[in-house]
Amino acid sequence: MKSTFLLLINISLLFGAKDYFQQHVAYTIEVTLDDSAHTLHANEKIIYTNNSPDTLQFIWFHLWPNAYKNTETAFAKQGERFLSTRFLFSDEEDRGYIDSLDFSVDGVDAKWDYHSEWIDVAKVELPVKLAPGGQTVIETPFFVKLPEVFSRLGHTGKHYEITQWYPKPAVYDHLGWHPMPYLDMGEFYSEFGSFDVKITLPENYRIMATGDLIDGEEEYAWLDSLVTEGDSLYSLDKKAFKKAIRELQMGKNKKGNFV
Numbered sequence: 001m002k003s004t005f006l007l008l009i010n011i012s013l014l015f016g017a018k019d020y021f022q023q024h025v026a027y028t029i030e031v032t033l034d035d036s037a038h039t040l041h042a043n044e045k046i047i048y049t050n051n052s053p054d055t056l057q058f059i060w061f062h063l064w065p066n067a068y069k070n071t072e073t074a075f076a077k078q079g080e081r082f083l084s085t086r087f088l089f090s091d092e093e094d095r096g097y098i099d100s101l102d103f104s105v106d107g108v109d110a111k112w113d114y115h116s117e118w119i120d121v122a123k124v125e126l127p128v129k130l131a132p133g134g135q136t137v138i139e140t141p142f143f144v145k146l147p148e149v150f151s152r153l154g155h156t157g158k159h160y161e162i163t164q165w166y167p168k169p170a171v172y173d174h175l176g177w178h179p180m181p182y183l184d185m186g187e188f189y190s191e192f193g194s195f196d197v198k199i200t201l202p203e204n205y206r207i208m209a210t211g212d213l214i215d216g217e218e219e220y221a222w223l224d225s226l227v228t229e230g231d232s233l234y235s236l237d238k239k240a241f242k243k244a245i246r247e248l249q250m251g252k253n254k255k256g257n258f259v
């Protein structure tokens with residue numbers, strides 16, 4: 001009985017692996033931060049590879065900065081259900097959105113529209129159907145007005161937390177499309193991809209991000225200086241230590257702003 005059971009499991013895994021697929025998205029993004037207006041100006045190019053056995057006629061996109069656009073979004077309504085009212089009672093000028101979208105597919109203007117329920121999800125129609133194994137190039141400019149920090153995207157003064165900020169294809173798997181609105185309490189389901197992102201910032205900013213650091217000797221030296229500065233705090237008496245911590249928290253010793 002045990003050997004038969006193991007054999008059945010191995011057979012199911014074999015056939016499951018054969019049917020498994022995962023789409024691939026290669027992003028090229030150029031983005032500039034305007035820290036006086038708290039905005040992003042960007043252009044995005046996506047090479048979308050259809051590794052599924054299905055022919056695709058459209059691609060759902062997540063436009064999650066629109067979660068912060070008004071009090072009718074899924075994000076806002078979730079906060080209301082859980083009695084989190086900070087966003088609900090926020091000023092309009094402190095909210096955010098994404099706009100200036102103009103999708104093209106393989107150089108051809110594409111029709112697109114928002115989801116019937118969610119303004120942070122959109123459907124982009126493909127001028128030519130995308131066959132299994134095929135690739136298509138999707139491009140669009142976009143503009144993001146960054147909100148104050150209500151969730152994962154936003155700014156506090158000139159400290160920026162930039163996540164879920166660009167147009168992103170929803171997942172297509174063996175169950176079909178998974179378009180979903182942004183939620184504060186929830187997990188994200190995203191396609192596997194590669195990223196080539198060029199970021200232009202005002203002077204005196206530091207980027208905290210994943211990726212490969214190129215010509216990073218100056219940055220490594222700066223990081224080492226932070227370790228030295230942190231270690232120096234241990235030599236202070238209690239009163240001086242508290243004063244130094246307060247100054248750090250108030251930003252008096254901060255070397256630049258952060259993204």
